[in-house]
Amino acid sequence: MKRRTLLASAAMGLALAAAPAFAQDKPKIGFVYVGPVNDGGWSQHHHEAAVKMKEHFGDSIEMIEQESVPEGADAERVLTQMALSGADLIFTTSFGYMDPTINVAAKFPDVKFEHATGYKTADNVSAYSARFYEGRAITGYLAGAMTKSNKIGYIGSFPIPEVIRGINSSFLHAKKANPDVEMSVVWLSTWFDPAKEADATQALLDQGVDVVLAHTDSTAPLSVLEKAGGFGFGQAGDMYDYAPEPRLSSIIDEWAPYYIDRVQAIIDGTWTSQNVWQGIGDGMVGIGEITGPVPEDVKATVLKMKDDIASGAYHPFTGPINKQDGSAWLADGEVAEDGVLAGMNFYVEGLTGDIPN
């Protein structure tokens, strides 16, 4: 009897000790990044947005981060680890985390996931992405207007719809500024490898290109352009260190408002799965200050374009646009559907080369 009382009181004591801890359980928010958090671009901007989110909520939430996580099997391991450690919401901030996120989410139905730039969702997985192609319209137009050799270059990472949209949007708008422009695309099969990005920039310059657009994460292309001559753009971050030249403008990712919004939903218990795609108008895509020797009229044109895109008056994919093989895609005045853009796997007319599989 005595022993039983003892056990009961011990259990009671444990329960009492555990109860307040449980009540204080703060939402735990996880972030996973593909590169180091100081890459100067993509991962750094997700990280900075995460820090802003944390500052907004202060001690009422807990934040955990993991940087330089390779896409693929390793990502699954890291996500499982985070879910096991009690995370309530996990942001997976690279396209290649899509399948790992879906797989791990299926195993942890009570944990919520937010995957960036993908298209797959589940009951506990949201997808969020920015309409970077709206920003690419601006930088593409500037590239077309500023090239003297009529040759511009594009450094691509992986042949996924997001990158292909960026290439098409850049090229279409470079052509608007300069009908004679040609664009060379170089694929690197990596998001982050400064030496390779630098070599690719040099290779483009050697081929007579004088404006380089990059869709990789480091500032290496701007470093090479600064040394060797030519113009470039900030990507993911403002990269203002390279202003006024070679950086002419930039596409800035503004994730913080979205992160604050979604974490608030977790706190309120109102989180539901969604698939959002926001652009300049919503503030998720920012355009950096236009610097360097950009003529006033060009500047006025792109700023007007930016306003029109923001207000919805202009869509960067407005017909007539043909596909690379010459077949019609959009009729005159027709606007691309989101579904087609989300899965874009073709070049528009005028681009040369093939998209790797």
Place this chain on the structure above:
Amino acid sequence: MDPVLLVASIMVSATPILLAALGEMVVEKAGVLNLGVEGMMITGAVVGFAAAVSTGSPVVGFLAAALASAVLSLSFGFLTQVLLSNQVATGLGLTLVGLGLSALVGAGFEGVRAPGMGKLWIPGLAEIPVIGPMFFRHDFMVYVSLLLVAGVWAFLKYTRAGLILRAVGEDHESAHALGYKVVRVRLAAIFFGGACAGLGGAYVSLVRVPQWTEGMTAGAGWIALAIVVFASWRPLGVLIGAYLFGGVTVLQLNLQAAGAKVPVELLSMSPYLITILVLVIISARGVHGAPGSLGRSFHASA
């Protein structure tokens, strides 16, 4: 496509792995397998960058990089040669330490500009059409790397010290029996290997990119390790291997930029395909040239 610009780019792209691979080859010739090349390169990259930015002199940057990586490699030397730790595990540890340490040291150097490196025109030779711009109008480190290759070749082939180093690598028991200081020779080789890897890393951050970004060597150290095997532990082989690898990498980027009608997948694979192909050919010949005591610990009382 302009072959002159292409060859000039290849030389820049190949120099970091050439330096690192040359150093590692000397280390392995002495019978030590140091898998920490990546860690030493990235350490050289950050220290070289920091020193060059602080003093405004790239030469000081390179010297500091060589010294820092060499000192770091001595920690590997102490563990493996004196405390007889496992070389593979210690080398991998060295890579992890280098990556972490460089991120710490480099935290304040992101977005900072490196001082410019002038091109050194070799008098007379630089004026030769075609050949001049290809080979004789580079920064001084390209020439230093080539001189190092020649120096290492002559050292190993013609000097007594080189012979001792090779003897230690082939059979450390016999070398010890002959009265040679096996551990001392190996520590010296490790020091040299570290210095070369540091120079290679600094070349990435001061010339090839030029900036400091965390993790910027992105696996170049592992390529250097492969090139040593590829070269069958011969200096000339290291030169050919590094230029072949650098050459194919730059060539495929140029072919893409020029819009060549070759599938991108094939182009991207080509540097690795060619490396594997050559390794297969070497294996088929049956001559590897690996030093006999490679990777084995030596203890004098054994």
